[in-house]
Amino acid sequence: MLYLVHMIVNIPATLAPEEAARIKADEKAYSQQLQHAGRWPHLWRVVGEYANYSVFDVDSNDELHDTLSKLPLFPFMKITVTPLAKHPSSIV
Amino acid sequence: MLYLVHMIVNIPATLAPEEAARIKADEKAYSQQLQHAGRWPHLWRVVGEYANYSVFDVDSNDELHDTLSKLPLFPFMKITVTPLAKHPSSIV
Amino acid sequence: MLYLVHMIVNIPATLAPEEAARIKADEKAYSQQLQHAGRWPHLWRVVGEYANYSVFDVDSNDELHDTLSKLPLFPFMKITVTPLAKHPSSIV
Amino acid sequence: MLYLVHMIVNIPATLAPEEAARIKADEKAYSQQLQHAGRWPHLWRVVGEYANYSVFDVDSNDELHDTLSKLPLFPFMKITVTPLAKHPSSIV
Amino acid sequence: MLYLVHMIVNIPATLAPEEAARIKADEKAYSQQLQHAGRWPHLWRVVGEYANYSVFDVDSNDELHDTLSKLPLFPFMKITVTPLAKHPSSIV
Amino acid sequence: MLYLVHMIVNIPATLAPEEAARIKADEKAYSQQLQHAGRWPHLWRVVGEYANYSVFDVDSNDELHDTLSKLPLFPFMKITVTPLAKHPSSIV
Amino acid sequence: MLYLVHMIVNIPATLAPEEAARIKADEKAYSQQLQHAGRWPHLWRVVGEYANYSVFDVDSNDELHDTLSKLPLFPFMKITVTPLAKHPSSIV
Amino acid sequence: MLYLVHMIVNIPATLAPEEAARIKADEKAYSQQLQHAGRWPHLWRVVGEYANYSVFDVDSNDELHDTLSKLPLFPFMKITVTPLAKHPSSIV
Amino acid sequence: MLYLVHMIVNIPATLAPEEAARIKADEKAYSQQLQHAGRWPHLWRVVGEYANYSVFDVDSNDELHDTLSKLPLFPFMKITVTPLAKHPSSIV
Amino acid sequence: MLYLVHMIVNIPATLAPEEAARIKADEKAYSQQLQHAGRWPHLWRVVGEYANYSVFDVDSNDELHDTLSKLPLFPFMKITVTPLAKHPSSIV
DSSP, rough: OOOEEEEEOOTTTSSHHHHHHHHHHHHHHHHHHHTTTTTSSSEEEEETTTTEEEEEOSOOOOHHHHHHOTTGGGGGGEEEEEEEEEOOOOOO | OOEEEEEEEEOTTTTHHHHHHHHHHHHHHHHHHHHHHHOOEEEEETTTEEEEEEEOOOOOOOHHHHHHHTTTTGGGEEEEEEEEETTOOOOO | OEEEEEEEEEEOSSOOOHHHHHHHHHHHHHHHHHHHTTOOOEEEEEEEEEEEEEEEEEEEEHHHHHHHHHHHGGGEEEEEEEEEEEEEEEEO | OOOEEEEEEEOOTTTTTHHHHHHHHHHHHHHHHHHHSSSSEEEEETSSEEEEEEEEESSHHHHHHHHHTTTTTTTGGGEEOOOOOOOETTTO | EEEEEEEEEEEOOOOOOOHHHHHHHHHHHHHHHHOOOOEEEEEETTTTEEEEEEEEESSSSHHHHHHHOTTTGGGGEEEEEEEEEEEETOOO | EEEEEEEEOOTTTTTHHHHHHHHHHHHHHHHHHHHHTTOOOOOOOOSSSEEEEEEOOOSOOOHHHHHHTTTTGGGGGGEEEEEEEEEEEEEO | EEEEEEEEEEEOSSSHHHHHHHHHHHHHHHHHHHHHSSSSSSSETTTTTEEHHHHHHHHOOHHHHHHTTTTTTGGEEEEEEEEEEOOTOOOO | OOEEEEEOOOOOSOOOOHHHHHHHHHHHHHHHHHHHSSSEEEEETTTSSSSEEEEOOOOOOOOHHHHHHTTTTGGEEEEEEEEEETTTTTOO | OOEEEEEEOOOTTTHHHHHHHHHHHHHHHHHHHHHHTSSSOOEEETTSEEEEEEEESSSSSHHHHHHHHHHTTTGGGEEEEEEEOOOTTTOO | OOOEEEEEEEOOTTOOOHHHHHHHHHHHHHHHHHHHHSSSEEEEETSSSSSEEEEEEEEEEHHHOOOHTTTTTTTGEEEEEEEEEEEETOOO
């Protein structure tokens, strides 16, 4: 089941640089693990912004919230979720 | 080169039903031709709305505008385009 | 799986009154059938508006879109869907 | 009498973690007491956000404000209240 | 129980002038009947707009929706309802 | 001459609690003095928010600004002013 | 007493051109009469828009609403009113 | 003196196609005459929209309004004007 | 050449009171010098807000930006500029 | 390939003035290097704001994001990107 997820990152200036670097590394590792598992099939950077559009493929709303809330950057992101359905003109 | 495209369809009640049906059929055919050509790799319905989120893969801004402005439903849609870039954490 | 759905109804003045009455009667029948089936567990009127907040309980995004797009008033509504998850403080 | 209540939580980074933990524990206890009393019949997490949609069942506007303003997280939340009425198509 | 109600009137140009005049006369009569009954204690014109801010004093959300939806101008108004509570600094 | 005034209070966490308490006490005293003088005839709490809707009855725009800018909480409030006129359907 | 008034004009295409021309001529005459009387001291066109920013100098909110609602273009305008006060740095 | 101008075109379905075609041809001729005269140095299509971003080079606000209000499509456009100044880092 | 300028002041609580007082005094002096020179013909307080609406009379966009960016409060203001043109109904 | 880019700068008061000055100098140098290379053909100040509108000429979305994310002021800017296409009426 697919969802379009928009994430805007906003790391406060008060966060120590090493701490920020550690969180970003954790985020990358967690993200790639989900991508390899097929749960996060698309991850694109929004041009000019510290933001991304992603597509998640999960079994339920609960699984999606569980997945997103475990993102190391979760406390520093504004996330918007749009549920997607099959389009009648899609050839997939 | 990828772009996220959001399309909201709003067909006026004054359009004759047969005309609307013809335009929608043309739209479907045109859309599927672009999908088969690899120019429109993703097409998803937004749940609960007469709208879609799509990803286009084209060579330039000009090609994208040319492609979108030829959509049979173009005069009846509000379209928003977001250019996408490779994300540093993406495994693709 | 639960979703909060906000529906704003806007029937154009150009729709014949009998036609509008027929559509509303169909909407009521369809809505009550879904309520009895447990798919539409909550339906509330927004005070002062021709709008409602509803909760749907369905198996997937596709089922929700299929259900909503079959609403007889669908062409005359602006619908917004918010996916819901279990809250850690909920006793249910 | 029912109200839909939307709460967005925003705990400032300047709040000490232990203090934040204590407030959240108090919030959970207070919330569950109101749920058991039938005053807070529904509490759902918004997927991807530190936010909830809730339904309250109280006797008056004054009781609702009194209840909400006593939430331990009240100083850290943006709350929006929508009064609900019985829907003519509801089977309840 | 008090509610602040904001009403913006928008009568379509397609409505026949006599019909519009009749609806406005009905609205005035209905409004004054509710004012005399103490249900609509305040009714103010917003300067420069075909709009008003009103205060209603009713027993429940249901009564308020019932009252507002019977306004002869209801189909031509955008209404927003804000529930009010006693303010701790109020001398009333 | 009447004005609807909407005030949203936002006291920064950096303000010392005793200082905040003193300002709130001053605000209450000042508010009640204006209410007794008939300048602030209505003061209502917005349910669920640290905000109020008020009606002021003053002789001029200048008097209103002078009155509002002397509120002890003025530096911590977002204020919106809507001038009101007599409504032709009002019985007052 | 001064007010900044923003007017956006939107004449529907369904209005007969001669009728529109007559209303605009009436508007101009009425506007110039108020300007000569000192009630409408400033009238500026917003560059690129069928809109104006104006300053009115009247004795009360009621007089302003009375004046604005008599504008021949009133039914075709969106009007926003901002009450103005003397600025402490103004040399006037 | 430069201004960034954003134009969104919205031709109503009620306009006869030949009339619309004639207006668009006039618009193109008028636009190219201004471009050749150096008054409209940049004209770009917004990808996916019936809209453009333009830069005008004129001597005054009055000249810009005069120029824009003579656009044959002026009655069918929403125009927003942003005055531009020399940037201290610009090499031009 | 006239421009309507809207300025919203927001002085951060972290600025030392004496520093803030000095900046405000500088702002007042600079403002009055521009008023005496005829460059800032109107300066009005927005009722209830720490904001003003002003009219500037300058020779170019560059002069306006130069003038505004030298305001001592410039770093603490949100400024919006609207270019104005002569209105065909204005008697001035 | 052209893009309109809107940048709003917001340097936090907590940044040391020398650090801010160094970043601005780096920004200017980097900007002028890109202008000389033809990648940043237009750079205009928005009158009254610490913001600019720019036009970039790059080969791809990826190049644009790479270019923008290397701006020394990138962490302190809100950037919005609008892809541009050739306009059919443009003489260029």
